[in-house]
Amino acid sequence: MYQPEFEAMAREELNDLQLQRLQALLKRVYENVPLYRDKFDAAGVSPDITSLEDLSKFPFTVKDDMRSAYPYGMFAVPLKDIVRVHSSSGTTGQITVVGYTKGDIERWSDLMARTLACAGAGPEDIVQVTYGYGLFTGGLGVHYGSERLGATTIPISGGNTKRQVQVMKDFGTTILACTPSYALLIAETALEMGIDLHDLPLKAGIFGAEPWSENMRLQVEEIMGCKAIDIYGLSEIMGPGVASECSEQHGLHVNEDHFLVEIIDPETLQPVPDGESGEVVFTTLTKEGIPVIRYRTRDISRIIPGECPCGRGFRRMERVTGRSDDMLIIRGVNVFPSQIEQVLAGIPGVAPHYQVILDKRGSMDTVEVNVEVAPDMSFDEIRELEALQNRVRGEIQSALAVSIAVKLVEPKSIERSQGKAVRVIDKRS
Numbered sequence: 001m002y003q004p005e006f007e008a009m010a011r012e013e014l015n016d017l018q019l020q021r022l023q024a025l026l027k028r029v030y031e032n033v034p035l036y037r038d039k040f041d042a043a044g045v046s047p048d049i050t051s052l053e054d055l056s057k058f059p060f061t062v063k064d065d066m067r068s069a070y071p072y073g074m075f076a077v078p079l080k081d082i083v084r085v086h087s088s089s090g091t092t093g094q095i096t097v098v099g100y101t102k103g104d105i106e107r108w109s110d111l112m113a114r115t116l117a118c119a120g121a122g123p124e125d126i127v128q129v130t131y132g133y134g135l136f137t138g139g140l141g142v143h144y145g146s147e148r149l150g151a152t153t154i155p156i157s158g159g160n161t162k163r164q165v166q167v168m169k170d171f172g173t174t175i176l177a178c179t180p181s182y183a184l185l186i187a188e189t190a191l192e193m194g195i196d197l198h199d200l201p202l203k204a205g206i207f208g209a210e211p212w213s214e215n216m217r218l219q220v221e222e223i224m225g226c227k228a229i230d231i232y233g234l235s236e237i238m239g240p241g242v243a244s245e246c247s248e249q250h251g252l253h254v255n256e257d258h259f260l261v262e263i264i265d266p267e268t269l270q271p272v273p274d275g276e277s278g279e280v281v282f283t284t285l286t287k288e289g290i291p292v293i294r295y296r297t298r299d300i301s302r303i304i305p306g307e308c309p310c311g312r313g314f315r316r317m318e319r320v321t322g323r324s325d326d327m328l329i330i331r332g333v334n335v336f337p338s339q340i341e342q343v344l345a346g347i348p349g350v351a352p353h354y355q356v357i358l359d360k361r362g363s364m365d366t367v368e369v370n371v372e373v374a375p376d377m378s379f380d381e382i383r384e385l386e387a388l389q390n391r392v393r394g395e396i397q398s399a400l401a402v403s404i405a406v407k408l409v410e411p412k413s414i415e416r417s418q419g420k421a422v423r424v425i426d427k428r429s
């Protein structure tokens with residue numbers, strides 16, 4: 001399902017296709033979605049545009065627009081044309097609902113087949129879909145893509161980790177699809193069951209739905225004996241399949257024939273040049289059910305300048321280090337939990353299981369990182385533990401330029417997640 005006619009299209013040809021699609025899209029939403037009509041009128045912009053640059057005059061769409069339109073107010077087609085709904089996994093506030101037409105499901109399946117192919121998968125592969133099935137887009141998204149690719153699909157969904165390992169072994173899974181944090185739990189469980197994942201035919205994991213660091217990738221690859229490929233997406237835009245790494249593992253190719261990507265400065269809201277980091281903004285070019293114009297994702301990334309040796313022409317975004325909502329400001333320094341993970345995953349003696357605990361002492365906010373020691377470390381060797389704790393604190397300080405209290409905790413004492421890991425516990429309210 002590598003589609004060079006799109007993925008390796010000449011830039012000019014791609015821009016023409018994008019412009020045609022954008023022109024049709026803007027007209028469609030202006031005519032069919034009152035929220036967009038009102039926003040365009042208020043901003044004094046007409047849906048008749050002549051260049052891709054004109055998009056920058058259009059207002060942004062934010063999560064609150066989707067919340068206020070709950071459940072179906074942003075759909076651009078009558079409900080009878082919607083064949084599936086999913087929703088965002090938002091932990092705060094009202095959830096948002098997204099709807100797909102038959103055509104949307106077709107295109108999504110194609111893009112997910114493309115995502116799997118980008119990770120090196122083909123019809124001969126056996127894909128274990130461990131992302132949750134249900135309102136979350138991960139499970140069904142990968143499922144349809146895997147079937148579209150012609151691969152053998154195991155719709156196991158999340159949970160029951162021992163069974164996941166047994167199925168990997170018995171069914172000969174070659175591609176595993178789950179969150180990176182769940183991949184670690186699967187690896188840990190395999191070890192306890194006496195199964196060496198290196199003996200299994202696993203080729204690659206397509207891991208995503210949460211931020212993870214480069215060091216975590218190296219660890220996962222080492223213990224699983226497979227390539228760990230980063231895949232990215234969000235339900236408001238489609239679900240997984242918006243951008244994904246190829247086997248070069250250097251940036252995620254944005255599927256630019258279906259999504260326009262912009263990186264903006266979240267303060268000034270102005271686009272930043274390629275290479276500079278900022279907030280990722282997407283416009284869906286082909287969605288029918290719920291097209292979205294300039295959606296502010298809150299995710300922080302940058303466009304990696306230059307071409308990818310894999311031959312795909314779609315621009316690459318760097319791995320998402322975190323969402324602006326998850327950014328901690330510790331004594332004035334901006335810190336993403338994934339940066340802490342990057343440090344921890346490079347230190348022997350600690351496991352990459354951690355939680356950042358925010359609390360209050362009097363009127364002072366406090367921050368502490370709880371870090372599990374590795375299972376082969378003895379928890380009784382006080383001096384060794386002290387040395388390890390000092391090392392972790394020191395390495396965090398030199399990497400992030402801020403000193404953060406560190407507490408070592410026993411192996412397996414941090415709750416494992418079968419979906420998106422909870423990295424920050426806020427006890428302040």
Ligand code: DLL
Binds near residue numbers: 089138207233240
């Ligand atoms: O997480 C869609 C998905 C499913 C992506 C399976 C990849 C694999 P939501 O639940 O709407 O959708 O959450 C979207 O998750 O805005 C990011 O903050 C985060 N996210 C998703 N993929 C990555 C990734 C799915 N590869 C939100 N790296 C997004 C970092 C990610 N963060």
